[in-house]
Amino acid sequence: MAAALALAERGRGRTAPNPNVGCVIVKDGRVAGRGWTQPGGRPHAEAMALAEAGAAAQGGTAYATLEPCAHRSTRGPACSALLVEAGVARVAIALVDPDPRTAGAGIARLEAAGIAVTTGMLAGEARQAMAGFLTRQALGRPQVTLKLATSLDGCIALANGESRWITGAQARAHAHLERARHEAILVGRGTVEADAPRLDVRLPGLEDRSPRRIVLTRQTAHVRDDGWTAIGAPAEIAALEDVDHLLVEGGAQTAAAFLAADLVDRLLLYRAPIVIGGGAPAVGDIGLTDLAAAHGRWRRADARDLGSDRLEAYVRLREAR
Numbered sequence: 001m002a003a004a005l006a007l008a009e010r011g012r013g014r015t016a017p018n019p020n021v022g023c024v025i026v027k028d029g030r031v032a033g034r035g036w037t038q039p040g041g042r043p044h045a046e047a048m049a050l051a052e053a054g055a056a057a058q059g060g061t062a063y064a065t066l067e068p069c070a071h072r073s074t075r076g077p078a079c080s081a082l083l084v085e086a087g088v089a090r091v092a093i094a095l096v097d098p099d100p101r102t103a104g105a106g107i108a109r110l111e112a113a114g115i116a117v118t119t120g121m122l123a124g125e126a127r128q129a130m131a132g133f134l135t136r137q138a139l140g141r142p143q144v145t146l147k148l149a150t151s152l153d154g155c156i157a158l159a160n161g162e163s164r165w166i167t168g169a170q171a172r173a174h175a176h177l178e179r180a181r182h183e184a185i186l187v188g189r190g191t192v193e194a195d196a197p198r199l200d201v202r203l204p205g206l207e208d209r210s211p212r213r214i215v216l217t218r219q220t221a222h223v224r225d226d227g228w229t230a231i232g233a234p235a236e237i238a239a240l241e242d243v244d245h246l247l248v249e250g251g252a253q254t255a256a257a258f259l260a261a262d263l264v265d266r267l268l269l270y271r272a273p274i275v276i277g278g279g280a281p282a283v284g285d286i287g288l289t290d291l292a293a294a295h296g297r298w299r300r301a302d303a304r305d306l307g308s309d310r311l312e313a314y315v316r317l318r319e320a321r
Contacts, residue, residue: 001094001122004063007036007045008129013181013209014039016244019066019097019133021045025053025088027060044069046079050086058087065126067097067119070105080106083115090116094126098137132244135265141238142246145182145266146255147175148282152271155279156252161194163280170307171270176201178268180209182247184229184240188254189217192228199249211247214240216254234261256284267298267314270306 001024008022018041025033033056035048043051046068050057068079068091080102083091091110096119097103110117127134135143149167150156157163165172179185180201191197192215200210213228214237220230231237234257237246248258258264288294302313
């Protein structure tokens with residue numbers, strides 16, 4: 001299942017509205033087939049793994065990070081039916097699919113065919129791998145990651161606006177990798193007018209994974225259609241089609257708007273070992289009036305050094321969904 005989860009990560013940011021699923025088929029202790037959801041959502045991971053395994057799938061075990069789908073669409077057959085036809089003996093599943101078109105029906109089909117089914121294997125890791133799809137299913141919007149690159153004293157630029165570069169090359173490369181893992185990237189109108197950012201992925205071999213560009217502005221009618229999509233308020237991200245992972249890169253007022261609306265699920269904080277003093281703050285006013293309300297909202301999920309810089313990742317603590 002760990003291998004299937006690693007395969008699922010290959011599709012992150014490229015499969016919406018379908019989930020980025022991974023699948024591994026094992027027969028007689030050897031891997032017979034591997035698959036992950038392809039760009040645009042098809043083929044599904046199970047279909048790809050079964051095609052690679054061929055006749056070796058019969059009597060084998062399929063490890064899938066999400067319950068195999070039960071519904072047939074115009075784009076392809078149901079994966080649960082494909083597994084039955086292939087004659088697998090067992091299917092191990094990390095998560096039951098929350099999509100009402102499947103939601104247990106895939107498992108029921110497998111069990112009705114005499115296939116042994118196990119669920120819950122590495123479920124926590126699977127929730128992280130498919131967080132965008134699960135957020136869309138539960139909350140009706142993309143998973144939002146807010147990225148901030150700051151000095152030690154929390155500035156994102158000098159007082160005159162100069163910001164290139166706060167962090168070093170390794171941190172910037174990591175940020176570009178994050179861009180490649182999101183369908184869309186958002187900045188405020190001020191950032192667009194001041195910097196004319198490309199917001200593309202500038203890593204060798206990943207240039208084709210540059211995300212769709214979104215600008216947050218109240219004057220949406222004045223945004224030219226030159227590759228930008230304009231939205232007037234953070235809540236409008238729910239209407240973005242085929243976007244399950246949204247990366248917000250700033251500036252300070254845009255960051256504040258998403259935090260104030262409680263729409264940030266993940267926070268990436270890149271900190272450079274510099275002190276600016278009197279510079280531009282990373283986040284504007286979010287309307288906080290009680291310091292106690294700021295506590296208990298975030299959990300640190302990762303921390304690492306990137307050259308001389310420090311990356312910390314935090315996830316928003318919410319009620320189980």
